[in-house]
Amino acid sequence: MTQRKSYSGSCLCHKVQFKISEPFHYCATCHCSICRRQTGGDMTSWLGVSKKRFDITKGIESIKHFTSSPGTDRAFCKECGSSLFWLSKDHQNTISVTLNSIHDNDDISPEKALFIEDKAHWS
Numbered sequence: 001m002t003q004r005k006s007y008s009g010s011c012l013c014h015k016v017q018f019k020i021s022e023p024f025h026y027c028a029t030c031h032c033s034i035c036r037r038q039t040g041g042d043m044t045s046w047l048g049v050s051k052k053r054f055d056i057t058k059g060i061e062s063i064k065h066f067t068s069s070p071g072t073d074r075a076f077c078k079e080c081g082s083s084l085f086w087l088s089k090d091h092q093n094t095i096s097v098t099l100n101s102i103h104d105n106d107d108i109s110p111e112k113a114l115f116i117e118d119k120a121h122w123s
């Protein structure tokens with residue numbers, strides 16, 4: 001059997017900590033205006049994984065949720081504001097986690113870019 005690698009992650013203030021493990025569903029950068037506004041970056045890299053492969057190990061009470069569009073819920077740390085993950089009613093089995101919140105992620109890279117047409121004009 002193939003060894004499935006797991007990673008730990010956290011928000012900037014480390015109040016929220018989690019574990020995430022392979023196999024991943026997708027890894028993509030998103031240039032949409034909602035991700036850009038939420039994270040403050042020109043794009044956001046997301047790692048999608050089955051909900052059962054993502055566990056909050058610490059600080060669940062520090063997570064705040066925001067409904068950014070009907071059926072889509074974005075979660076962030078209410079202490080430091082770090083974007084953590086989003087969930088959609090349309091993809092019930094997948095949770096998309098910010099790649100930047102995952103520690104030691106050198107061996108994970110986005111394989112596609114989403115909403116390039118919505119890219120910031122300067123990027």
Ligand SMILES: [Zn+2]
Nearest residue numbers: 011013077080
């Ligand atoms: Zn935090």
Ligand SMILES: [Zn+2]
Nearest residue numbers: 030031032035
């Ligand atoms: Zn987006």
